[in-house]
Amino acid sequence: MCEANVYLLKEGREELFMEKVDRIIPGEDQTLFLESVFGERRVIKAAIREMELVHHRIIIEELAAKPAASGTEIWLDLDTDHGHFHEGEEVKLSLFKGYNMKADPDANWNAPKVIVAGQSGESQAELHLHGHIGHIHLGSDNVGLIQVYAHETGEQELYAKLLVEVGHHHHHDLQPIGLPLEIQPCGYSHARMGENYEVQVLKDGKPLAGVKLRATYASTRNNDYAHNLVTDEEGKARLFLTARGNYLFSVSHDGITSTFTLIKSF
Amino acid sequence: MCKDMSPLEKAIQFHGHICPGLLMGVRAAEIALNYLGVDPDEEGELGAIVENDSCGVDAVQAILGCTFGKGNLYFKDYGKMVYTVFSRSNGRAIRIAQKFDALNHPVMERYRELKSRKLLDSQEEIELEDVLAQVFEWIMSQPADQLFDWREVELPQLDKAKVSKSIQCQNCGEGVMQTHAILTEEGLLCPECHLYWRGDNLVRS
Numbered sequence: 106m107c108e109a110n111v112y113l114l115k116e117g118r119e120e121l122f123m124e125k126v127d128r129i130i131p132g133e134d135q136t137l138f139l140e141s142v143f144g145e146r147r148v149i150k151a152a153i154r155e156m157e158l159v160h161h162r163i164i165i166e167e168l169a170a171k172p173a174a175s176g177t178e179i180w181l182d183l184d185t186d187h188g189h190f191h192e193g194e195e196v197k198l199s200l201f202k203g204y205n206m207k208a209d210p211d212a213n214w215n216a217p218k219v220i221v222a223g224q225s226g227e228s229q230a231e232l233h234l235h236g237h238i239g240h241i242h243l244g245s246d247n248v249g250l251i252q253v254y255a256h257e258t259g260e261q262e263l264y265a266k267l268l269v270e271v272g273h274h275h276h277h278d279l280q281p282i283g284l285p286l287e288i289q290p291c292g293y294s295h296a297r298m299g300e301n302y303e304v305q306v307l308k309d310g311k312p313l314a315g316v317k318l319r320a321t322y323a324s325t326r327n328n329d330y331a332h333n334l335v336t337d338e339e340g341k342a343r344l345f346l347t348a349r350g351n352y353l354f355s356v357s358h359d360g361i362t363s364t365f366t367l368i369k370s371f
Numbered sequence: 372m373c374k375d376m377s378p379l380e381k382a383i384q385f386h387g388h389i390c391p392g393l394l395m396g397v398r399a400a401e402i403a404l405n406y407l408g409v410d411p412d413e414e415g416e417l418g419a420i421v422e423n424d425s426c427g428v429d430a431v432q433a434i435l436g437c438t439f440g441k442g443n444l445y446f447k448d449y450g451k452m453v454y455t456v457f458s459r460s461n462g463r464a465i466r467i468a469q470k471f472d473a474l475n476h477p478v479m480e481r482y483r484e485l486k487s488r489k490l491l492d493s494q495e496e497i498e499l500e501d502v503l504a505q506v507f508e509w510i511m512s513q514p515a516d517q518l519f520d521w522r523e524v525e526l527p528q529l530d531k532a533k534v535s536k537s538i539q540c541q542n543c544g545e546g547v548m549q550t551h552a553i554l555t556e557e558g559l560l561c562p563e564c565h566l567y568w569r570g571d572n573l574v575r576s
Contacts, residue, residue, distance in 0.1 A: 136492070136493060138490070146489060146490050148490065148491065148492055148493055148496070149493070150493055187373075188374065189374075191373075273373070273374070295374065297377045297379070297380065298377070298379055298380055298383065299377065299379040299380075299397075299507070299511045300377075325500065326493075326496055326497050326500050327497050327500065327501070328497075331500075331501065331504070345507075345508040345511075345512070347389075347503075347504040347507040347508060348504070349383070370374050371376060371380045371383075371384070
């Protein structure tokens with residue numbers, strides 16, 4: 106046996122990238138060509154970090170294009186891949202900074218704040234920054250649909266919004282939080298693959314027409330946003346969902362960049 | 372998962388990835404359910420005859436609940452994108468055939484071209500992701516009658532799955548369904564040992 110499994114290093118964790126690789130050829134532009142004993146071939150822009158030949162393991166790390174500073178944004182995500190939390194369960198969220206759902210490991214934080222916008226008013230949540238990830242714990246006594254947003258001031262004002270569902274079927278007419286630039290889902294419901302999802306962009310609470318709205322998803326190989334939409338006269342835009350996992354919508358206008366994370370349970 | 376998955380999501384989870392063949396199977400299963408007006412959760416009431424063993428059959432299994440294991444999926448190796456779905460509860464059956472030119476579209480041509488290549492560079496892999504997303508939206512958004520022809524047919528007269536007693540193969544000692552054992556001079560053999568015994572298989576796996 107002379108082949109090895111190749112693992113991709115992602116945020117300090119190893120993910121199996123390809124099994125039983127028996128050929129690796131470095132290519133141009135820092136790419137690696139990999140071929141398995143099954144004939145599968147893949148090319149990835151990555152560097153070899155470690156080779157454990159006795160254990161037939163090769164660890165690589167993807168070399169992603171660094172995001173342009175002007176494109177930096179923040180976004181919130183659930184700390185579960187279940188799509189929602191159950192009543193009594195501790196609600197944990199994460200805050201990221203980067204671009205196109207790819208966190209920038211060298212990102213510098215500028216004292217971001219996380220706010221829970223409830224029906225009885227707003228309250229600031231505890232945020233613990235560990236490297237390029239912010240950890241948020243909202244406790245275990247939450248119920249219903251919770252709107253959470255993050256805000257970071259700077260040359261570009263950054264906002265991120267997320268809807269957190271605790272328990273099942275807590276649907277009601279969601280009112281916008283009232284951010285200076287906000288992406289609001291139209292008719293909140295569970296988003297599903299193979300269906301259209303509509304959002305509305307609001308500037309100071311009013312529909313913003315003709316603005317570019319970008320959308321991406323966690324599994325994309327694209328270095329830039331996979332979808333570029335333009336809002337209609339009602340500030341609305343629709344996207345047909347074709348990817349597994351969560352989506353991120355992002356809009357920039359008048360020195361503000363605002364994101365909305367769409368949580369899908371599949 | 373504590374929330375119901377949509378039929379499409381069930382099919383993708385079952386199949387493991389998204390591809391045009393699976394999506395066409397999803398559309399065929401949707402037609403069958405709408406036409407027959409049945410609930411796929413009525414275990415054992417639905418049946419499907421599939422005339423291919425391609426990706427679309429996984430959608431039939433995941434959405435209609437017609438599976439090899441339950442014995443309500445019948446495979447005819449005709450190499451045709453045809454599905455006959457029937458309900459024993461209401462006695463109706465529908466034959467759904469993919470139109471010959473259903474997938475003639477520029478975006479499908481580009482998808483086939485990229486998939487046919489043994490090696491894609493990183494830019495082409497990104498393009499393939501984008502093209503597959505376009506194929507996805509296109510297939511799922513097409514009116515059903517642009518993709519398939521269908522008509523009601525007679526309810527197929529097929530036996531329900533039967534459980535058969537296992538007996539021991541006289542050569543390998545493994546159990547084999549009585550209905551599949553073959554009587555030879557060596558005694559009752561399983562089909563695999565029978566082939567070996569006859570000399571059809573010189574090398575056994």
